[in-house]
Amino acid sequence: MSSETQTLQTLPTTRPAISVPSVLLMFLLLAAASYGALIWAPTERTMGIVQRIFYFHVASAWSGFVSFLMVFIGSVAYLRTRALKWDWLSVASAEVGVAFFTVVLVTGPIWAKPVWGIWWTWDARLTSSFLLWVLFVSYLVLRSLVEEPERRAMVSAVFGIFAALDIPLVYFSIWWFRTQHPQPVIGDGGKLDARMGWVLLLTWAATSGVMIVLIRLRYRLEALRAAVDAVRMESVRGR
Amino acid sequence: MTLARATSIILAKELRTEFRSRQLLGTTAVFVLIVIVLFSFTFNPTATESRRFGPGLLWLAFLFAGSLMLQSSFLREQTNDTLSALRLAPIEPFSIIAGKMAANFLFLMLVEVILLPVFAVLYNVAILPVLPQLFLVLSMGTIGLAATGTVFSAVAAQARLRELLLPLLLLPVLAPVLIASTEATIGVLQDPSELSLVWLTFLACFDVIFLTAAWMVGEYLLEE
Numbered sequence: 001m002s003s004e005t006q007t008l009q010t011l012p013t014t015r016p017a018i019s020v021p022s023v024l025l026m027f028l029l030l031a032a033a034s035y036g037a038l039i040w041a042p043t044e045r046t047m048g049i050v051q052r053i054f055y056f057h058v059a060s061a062w063s064g065f066v067s068f069l070m071v072f073i074g075s076v077a078y079l080r081t082r083a084l085k086w087d088w089l090s091v092a093s094a095e096v097g098v099a100f101f102t103v104v105l106v107t108g109p110i111w112a113k114p115v116w117g118i119w120w121t122w123d124a125r126l127t128s129s130f131l132l133w134v135l136f137v138s139y140l141v142l143r144s145l146v147e148e149p150e151r152r153a154m155v156s157a158v159f160g161i162f163a164a165l166d167i168p169l170v171y172f173s174i175w176w177f178r179t180q181h182p183q184p185v186i187g188d189g190g191k192l193d194a195r196m197g198w199v200l201l202l203t204w205a206a207t208s209g210v211m212i213v214l215i216r217l218r219y220r221l222e223a224l225r226a227a228v229d230a231v232r233m234e235s236v237r238g239r
Numbered sequence: 240m241t242l243a244r245a246t247s248i249i250l251a252k253e254l255r256t257e258f259r260s261r262q263l264l265g266t267t268a269v270f271v272l273i274v275i276v277l278f279s280f281t282f283n284p285t286a287t288e289s290r291r292f293g294p295g296l297l298w299l300a301f302l303f304a305g306s307l308m309l310q311s312s313f314l315r316e317q318t319n320d321t322l323s324a325l326r327l328a329p330i331e332p333f334s335i336i337a338g339k340m341a342a343n344f345l346f347l348m349l350v351e352v353i354l355l356p357v358f359a360v361l362y363n364v365a366i367l368p369v370l371p372q373l374f375l376v377l378s379m380g381t382i383g384l385a386a387t388g389t390v391f392s393a394v395a396a397q398a399r400l401r402e403l404l405l406p407l408l409l410l411p412v413l414a415p416v417l418i419a420s421t422e423a424t425i426g427v428l429q430d431p432s433e434l435s436l437v438w439l440t441f442l443a444c445f446d447v448i449f450l451t452a453a454w455m456v457g458e459y460l461l462e463e
Contacts, residue, residue, distance in 0.1 A: 079459055134411045141407060145398040155394045158456045159408060162387065165452055166412045169445055173415035176437065177422060 018216050026209040033059075033206035036199035044196075053111045059203040060103040061129065063211040067097030068136060070215070072164035075157035084226060085219075087153035090160055091143060092218035094136050096211055101133040124178035128171050135163045135170075149226065242337070245330035249338025256315070257346065264346060267308045271354045274300040275361060293362040294424035298417055300354075302384065305347055306406035309388040312339050313396040322461070332458040336389060340453070344385035351377050364428055372427045372434045379442040380420035386449045387412055393460040415445055 037055035044051035074090030077083075108126065109119040120126065142159055146152035257263055278296040282288065316322035325335050355373070359366040366373055388409055395405040423438040 079456060131411060131414055138407050138411055142394070142398060142404065145400055145404055147399075151397055154459055154462070155397050158390065158460060159394055161456060162390065162412055162449070162452060165448055166415065169415040169441075169448070173418040173441060176441070177418045 018213055022209075023213060026206070026213050029202070029206040029209045033199070033203040036195075036202050041195050041199040042193050047115050050111055050114045053107050055199050055203040056207070057104060057107040057111060058200060059207040060100045060107070062204055063207040064097045064100030064104060064132075066208070067093045067100060067211060067215070068132070068164060068167065071097065071136070071139070071160045075160035075164070078153055078157045079161075084149060084153055085223070087149075087157065088219050088222035088226070089215070090153075090156065091140075091222060092215045094139050094143075094160070095218055096214045098133065098136050098140065099214070100207070100211065101129060101136070104129055105133060122178070124175045127178065128174045131170050131174070132167060135166060139163055149229065240330050242331050242334050245328075245334035246337040246341065249325075249335055250341045253339060253342030254345070257342070263308060263311060264349060267304050267346075268350050268353050270307065271300045271304045271350060272357060274303060275354070275358055279361065290364060290428055290430075291425065293358070293364055294428060295417075295421045297354075297358050298380065298421045298424065301347070301351060301381075302410060302413055302417055303406070304350060305384045305388050306409045308346065308350075309343055309385075309392045309409075310395070310402060310405050312343055312389055312392040314392075314401065317396065326461055332461045333454055335461060336393070336453060336457040339392075340385050340389040343389050344381055347381045347385055348378060351381065366428070369427050369432045372432065373424070375434075376420060376423045376427060376439070376442075379439065379446060380416055380423075382446045383416045383442060383449060384413060386446065386453055390449075390453045390457070390460065416442065419445070 033055070037052050041052065041055070043049055070093035071090045074086045074088075074093060078086035078090065108129075112121070113119050139156060139159055143152055143156050146155055275296065278300070282292060313322070316325070326332070355366060355377075358364070388405075391405055391408045391412075395401040395408060398404050419438045419441045423435050423442070426433045426435040426438070
């Protein structure tokens with residue numbers, strides 16, 4: 001019984017996963033970024049109003065990349081230390097990264113349709129983002145198919161490392177492959193209005209804030225799950 | 240016991256197991272053959288067009304075949320829990336993975352070499368003058384396939400729905416191999432034939448990166 005209460009005390013419920021000010025800051029950043037992207041930034045000359053989606057599109061891609069990088073870090077650290085907290089970081093980051101790349105893959109076609117006239121083209125950047133998304137969806141599928149926490153942490157760490165190592169290879173191969181073929185022009189290389197640059201930076205800060213908050217919440221959920229499992233195991237043993 | 244010696248013993252064991260039953264190779268070869276025949280219905284497989292599409296279809300067929308064939312690599316050990324026995328052996332854990340990798344490489348190469356002439360006949364591609372170059376591209380692509388496939392076979396063996404899971408894990412990771420091998424094969428088969436150094440270097444990079452990764456994480460995969 002004593003060990004059970006001990007486990008219960010170590011449950012991470014006693015302190016909140018994220019402080020109220022940090023959540024407020026995140027929403028403030030999001031609001032400011034939305035205002036900047038939708039109202040303050042000048043309307044792009046040739047693409048018009050739809051170009052405003054660009055800020056969240058690009059910022060989500062950056063945050064998605066950072067999340068996937070954290071899957072790699074978490075996976076390597078788990079194999080080295082065998083501390084399950086690194087596995088929690090990996091799964092939290094992978095889910096958040098997939099969410100961000102879903103945003104990228106949804107906003108992309110919305111932007112592309114009026115500008116290029118088509119929803120999707122097999123351009124290098126589009127194809128590799130799509131493949132990246134598929135890679136980490138596979139990672140999440142793998143996790144859902146292994147029950148035992150240690151085993152799941154180990155196999156997903158191995159796959160997470162392989163998937164992360166694959167990212168540069170995917171990019172280079174598709175880039176070399178696609179540049180041999182005609183492709184639509186993405187940007188005309190014109191000068192960026194200073195306000196556009198600032199808004200992009202602000203949006204990036206906002207998506208990074210969302211990323212941090214979501215990963216922390218998801219990490220905490222995973223920690224709680226592990227704690228509950230531990231209590232359950234304890235009670236089974238005590239019987 | 241050195242790594243090389245242990246690896247070669249495991250390799251010999253894998254080969255002996257396969258050539259006693261001879262199930263895997265025959266089934267996989269027939270599978271690739273079916274895929275090649277079915278692909279021919281999706282477009283007109285003659286002359287110039289087939290030079291452009293043929294190699295991609297061929298590599299896709301090899302990738303599918305690999306993702307099905309490599310299942311058994313670790314699954315086979317589960318029936319009588321022979322993996323535990325291998326684990327108990329006083330050898331470096333990586334030699335188990337390396338031996339299986341080498342065996343899988345040889346199996347895949349064998350299937351590919353058997354199917355290549357069939358493909359050449361069916362898709363009207365002249366392979367005889369460029370056989371050495373083709374062999375080089377085939378083996379470099381297959382190293383990548385065998386390296387990642389063997390590791391993922393060990394990963395998938397520990398999960399549910401493993402038959403479905405292995406292609407799901409393997410195919411997206413192998414996308415760069417598909418692109419590079421296909422482009423290199425197209426280059427070799429076109430007239431005049433050209434061995435693309437860029438894609439060969441790329442394949443070499445892929446092979447080295449994932450062989451190293453397999454070497455570094457291999458021992459974790461075999462833990463109980």
